[in-house]
Amino acid sequence: MSNEAVLHTPSSYAVHDDHAHDHHHHETFITKYVFSQDHKMISKQFLITGMIWALIGGLLSVLFRLQLGYPDSKFPWLQDLLGKFWVEDGRITAQAYYALVTTHGTVLIFFVLTAGLSGTFANFLIPLQIGARDMASPFMNMLSYWFFFAASCVMFSSLFVETGPFSGGWTAYPPLSALGQASPGSKTGMDLWLISMALFVVSTLLGGLNYVATVLNMRTKGMSMTRLPLTIWALFFTAILGILTFPVLFSGFILLIFDRNFGTSFYLSDLYVNGTVLPNEGGSAILYQHLFWFLAHPEVYIVMLPAMGMVSEILSINSRKPIFGYIAMVGSLFAITCLALIVWAHHMFVTGLNPFLGSIFVLFTLLIAVPSAIKVFNWLTTLWRGNIRFTPGMMFAIGFVSLFISGGLTGIWLGNSALDIHLHDTYFNIAHFHLVMGVASFFGMFAGVYHWYPKMYGRQLNNTLAYIHFWVTMIGAYLIFWPMHYEGLAGMPRRYYDYSIWESFKQFAELNRFISTVVIIVFATQFLFLFNFFYSIFKGRKVTNTNPWGANTLEWTTPINPGHGNWPGEIPEVHRWAYDYGKDDREFIPQTEPVGANESHH
Amino acid sequence: MTTTTYLVIAVVALFFLVIFQISKAAEYVSVLKGEEQSRKQTNKVNAFLMLGFMILGLFGVWYCNHLLYNKTLLPLESASVQGERVDSMLWVTIIITGSVFLITQILLFWFVFRYQEKENRKVYYFPHNNKLEVLWTVVPAITLTILIIIGLRNWFYFTGDAPDNAMKIEITGKQFGWIFRYPGKDKTFGKKYYKLIDGADNSLGLIWKDNAEMNLKDDPATHDDIITESTVYVVKNKPVKLIIGSRDVIHDVGIAQFRLKMDAVPGIPTTMWFTPKFTTKEMQEKTGNPNFQYEISCDQMCGNGHYSMRGVIEVVTQEEFDMWMIKQKPKYLAAFPDKDPANKKDSTVTATTVTPK
Numbered sequence: 001m002s003n004e005a006v007l008h009t010p011s012s013y014a015v016h017d018d019h020a021h022d023h024h025h026h027e028t029f030i031t032k033y034v035f036s037q038d039h040k041m042i043s044k045q046f047l048i049t050g051m052i053w054a055l056i057g058g059l060l061s062v063l064f065r066l067q068l069g070y071p072d073s074k075f076p077w078l079q080d081l082l083g084k085f086w087v088e089d090g091r092i093t094a095q096a097y098y099a100l101v102t103t104h105g106t107v108l109i110f111f112v113l114t115a116g117l118s119g120t121f122a123n124f125l126i127p128l129q130i131g132a133r134d135m136a137s138p139f140m141n142m143l144s145y146w147f148f149f150a151a152s153c154v155m156f157s158s159l160f161v162e163t164g165p166f167s168g169g170w171t172a173y174p175p176l177s178a179l180g181q182a183s184p185g186s187k188t189g190m191d192l193w194l195i196s197m198a199l200f201v202v203s204t205l206l207g208g209l210n211y212v213a214t215v216l217n218m219r220t221k222g223m224s225m226t227r228l229p230l231t232i233w234a235l236f237f238t239a240i241l242g243i244l245t246f247p248v249l250f251s252g253f254i255l256l257i258f259d260r261n262f263g264t265s266f267y268l269s270d271l272y273v274n275g276t277v278l279p280n281e282g283g284s285a286i287l288y289q290h291l292f293w294f295l296a297h298p299e300v301y302i303v304m305l306p307a308m309g310m311v312s313e314i315l316s317i318n319s320r321k322p323i324f325g326y327i328a329m330v331g332s333l334f335a336i337t338c339l340a341l342i343v344w345a346h347h348m349f350v351t352g353l354n355p356f357l358g359s360i361f362v363l364f365t366l367l368i369a370v371p372s373a374i375k376v377f378n379w380l381t382t383l384w385r386g387n388i389r390f391t392p393g394m395m396f397a398i399g400f401v402s403l404f405i406s407g408g409l410t411g412i413w414l415g416n417s418a419l420d421i422h423l424h425d426t427y428f429n430i431a432h433f434h435l436v437m438g439v440a441s442f443f444g445m446f447a448g449v450y451h452w453y454p455k456m457y458g459r460q461l462n463n464t465l466a467y468i469h470f471w472v473t474m475i476g477a478y479l480i481f482w483p484m485h486y487e488g489l490a491g492m493p494r495r496y497y498d499y500s501i502w503e504s505f506k507q508f509a510e511l512n513r514f515i516s517t518v519v520i521i522v523f524a525t526q527f528l529f530l531f532n533f534f535y536s537i538f539k540g541r542k543v544t545n546t547n548p549w550g551a552n553t554l555e556w557t558t559p560i561n562p563g564h565g566n567w568p569g570e571i572p573e574v575h576r577w578a579y580d581y582g583k584d585d586r587e588f589i590p591q592t593e594p595v596g597a598n599e600s601h602h
Numbered sequence: 603m604t605t606t607t608y609l610v611i612a613v614v615a616l617f618f619l620v621i622f623q624i625s626k627a628a629e630y631v632s633v634l635k636g637e638e639q640s641r642k643q644t645n646k647v648n649a650f651l652m653l654g655f656m657i658l659g660l661f662g663v664w665y666c667n668h669l670l671y672n673k674t675l676l677p678l679e680s681a682s683v684q685g686e687r688v689d690s691m692l693w694v695t696i697i698i699t700g701s702v703f704l705i706t707q708i709l710l711f712w713f714v715f716r717y718q719e720k721e722n723r724k725v726y727y728f729p730h731n732n733k734l735e736v737l738w739t740v741v742p743a744i745t746l747t748i749l750i751i752i753g754l755r756n757w758f759y760f761t762g763d764a765p766d767n768a769m770k771i772e773i774t775g776k777q778f779g780w781i782f783r784y785p786g787k788d789k790t791f792g793k794k795y796y797k798l799i800d801g802a803d804n805s806l807g808l809i810w811k812d813n814a815e816m817n818l819k820d821d822p823a824t825h826d827d828i829i830t831e832s833t834v835y836v837v838k839n840k841p842v843k844l845i846i847g848s849r850d851v852i853h854d855v856g857i858a859q860f861r862l863k864m865d866a867v868p869g870i871p872t873t874m875w876f877t878p879k880f881t882t883k884e885m886q887e888k889t890g891n892p893n894f895q896y897e898i899s900c901d902q903m904c905g906n907g908h909y910s911m912r913g914v915i916e917v918v919t920q921e922e923f924d925m926w927m928i929k930q931k932p933k934y935l936a937a938f939p940d941k942d943p944a945n946k947k948d949s950t951v952t953a954t955t956v957t958p959k
Contacts, residue, residue, distance in 0.1 A: 321725045374739055497908070
């Protein structure tokens with residue numbers, strides 16, 4: 001028996017005939033893989049584009065970590081590879097460093113953790129888990145992806161312009177971002193950045209409206225809102241947050257475009273830049289920050305909520321136990337969504353904001369810790385007295401909870417303005433948001449990919465590679481970001497190209513070298529995942545069981561390789577919530593099973 | 603590229619190939635051995651690793667602290683009176699969040715290990731419990747209220763008015779450095795207008811002569827303003843009020859040893875005040891570092907030279923300050939040498955010596 005034959009021998013499970021629902025219309029390559037209107041294909045397009053961006057964004061961070069970790073070393077081979085703009089005399093240039101930092105942030109927050117996460121899982125899970133054949137508007141859904149694709153192309157092209165990509169930080173505060181004479185990166189690179197982001201906002205809105213419309217209108221019979229899996233609730237609130245806040249960001253960008261190109265003074269006043277007095281008077285640079293953070297704070301919840309939803313689902317399934325406090329979980333998602341809209345100015349405590357206004361934002365910001373605490377305790381109670389299976393998805397879900405606790409607690413420090421006045425914009429901040437929003441969301445995303453991969457491709461991933469991937473990433477994440485708290489407690493500012501001239505911060509040279517080395521190892525490990533992902537699409541073991549995890553939700557009632565329309569026959573009817581695990585001595589009771597006469601109530 | 607580079611690439615590639623082959627082999631073995639059995643084995647291994655991760659992780663937390671604690675500002679007393687409050691609040695917050703961290707992480711990994719899959723384990727169907735949920739809503743809410751109260755009291759103290767005896771200094775950020783201005787003998791900052799800024803002579807745009815074109819009148823208060831760059835002198839135990847501005851993009855006055863920072867925004871002045879407790883010399887002794895300086899770091903991304911935008915605060919005694927101040931000349935006199943009484947005397951002397959001829 002050849003190796004391949006070993007892997008692909010059907011087991012004793014009944015093999016479902018996934019050709020039973022052959023379509024009568026024949027799809028061409030273009031309509032099936034390129035301009036597809038099938039939500040499952042669109043979700044894969046989002047996922048793979050997101051993965052490519054994650055790779056680019058991660059690579060950028062490796063490059064700037066090389067500078068931070070080895071400021072005195074020379075990398076002539078890097079110069080051969082990247083050219084003089086990026087690397088001069090074997091050293092990454094200051095401008096390149098800032099361009100790397102900026103693009104790393106923009107790309108990972110928007111393209112990976114927004115489009116790659118929400119785009120993938122909202123598209124994939126909403127119709128499958130609520131029992132719909134597709135999105136409310138498949139065409140808009142397709143447009144959403146292609147706007148994202150266009151945004152990606154523009155952003156990518158900005159890496160190649162003569163004056164370099166935008167280099168003023170992902171927050172793009174004017175006047176720096178508004179004035180080409182203040183920084184070369186604010187020339188053509190910034191124009192492209194703004195165009196790309198504008199296209200991205202369009203993509204997000206098209207997607208978000210679709211998600212909300214679908215969840216509200218297209219649930220199958222019996223699927224009341226209170227029977228929705230928590231993934232759907234999370235994705236639903238995410239979409240609402242996006243719809244409410246992205247237009248505000250858009251308006252902020254429009255004003256910035258006007259200031260840059262049409263001589264207006266929305267954000268500009270009293271400037272003497274590079275030896276020239278500018279005519280602009282009366283604008284407020286702080287106005288931009290309000291408009292920007294009105295999106296960008298909810299944005300961190302747009303990034304977090306889908307991960308929270310998926311983690312809730314995966315923890316429950318693999319503990320073989322219902323999620324604890326379903327209503328409290330939905331309530332805390334709702335509370336987070338509401339509070340997310342009224343905490344934005346905690347990013348602006350040290351801008352000279354009115355102290356009284358600041359105090360209101362302290363109050364709301366720390367209030368968010370309450371629903372977050374509820375979620376953590378509910379996850380812990382879900383694990384308590386369960387029967388835990390460590391699938392790769394489950395490992396990442398557990399990792400998510402650990403990282404969310406570690407990163408979330410430091411939010412209590414930074415949200416308190418009197419501490420923020422010391423720690424703002426230091427490495428403490430970097431450690432905080434990378435743990436709670438960056439790595440934790442990534443873990444949510446990995447958990448989702450590992451868990452739903454069998455449904456996406458009808459094949460299995462290699463578990464050994466998955467476990468290696470998990471452990472190296474988990475340990476690496478802590479090794480990278482935990483020590484950064486200490487750099488922050490020394491007051492070490494972020495976004496510095498070189499610390500060697502600073503008497504107060506140069507004591508961390510050795511630590512920076514250590515962190516950079518771990519970054520390289522963790523980055524390299526991600527290739528195991530990428531390889532596992534793409535290899536298994538074609539060569540992975542075929543899934544032989546429609547419900548490999550023994551889960552209750554509707555996506556596992558579809559054929560192994562569902563066609564466009566998801567269910568070959570009638571859409572199943574739902575009779576119960578999604579979390580009847582371990583009830584009445586039964587391991588799991590799918591949502592489609594009617595409530596029995598003798599069944600116990602909860 | 604050198605041969606070593608190729609060699610490194612080859613080794614890494616080989617390493618990945620080995621990992622891949624092992625993983626593939628593990629998959630074959632599990633299929634041949636019976637998937638359920640090997641899944642259960644892996645499950646045990648991972649449960650054990652989770653527990654190991656927690657134990658090693660907690661050790662790592664301790665070890666990291668052991669290595670890095672002395673490199674932070676924590677072991678040093680804050681150099682400002684305000685910073686003491688930051689520090690005490692920091693410690694309260696560390697204790698609260700630290701205990702929550704320990705409790706939740708230990709519970710998480712302990713549950714994960716303790717409730718790993720076992721053949722005969724019956725899970726406890728436990729969908730909700732109102733008492734528990736109320737408990738962990740109310741307890742965090744009360745704890746946070748305490749932190750909010752401490753925080754806001756400090757916040758209003760920091761952002762409140764500086765005492766009347768505070769020394770006022772204006773600090774202006776530019777790409778990439780700091781300009782300081784003292785009000786001079788009249789204790790009043792002269793007016794300025796940004797359109798008068800002229801790189802070398804009038805770096806702040808002081809209105810020190812009539813300008814009909816812009817309809818500006820000479821402000822005599824500018825005539826005694828002292829301007830310095832890079833280094834600013836302040837007095838120990840005397841409150842300092844910084845009036846912060848920027849000429850070009852947004853900067854931030856970060857003074858870590860004093861535990862404070864505030865943005866410098868073009869067009870919108872901001873303020874920050876603090877009371878230094880130790881002179882620079884005293885700090886050099888306290889830290890044992892003869893090169894110690896109170897550094898002003900720019901904490902807001904301001905362009906390609908952001909990382910080099912360094913200023914120095916020199917904290918001295920009142921006598922030393924007075925000695926230093928006496929030597930400073932108003933910038934006005936440098937811009938208009940003919941208005942300098944010192945120069946004037948000279949010129950009259952020469953004039954008188956010339957006239958008899």
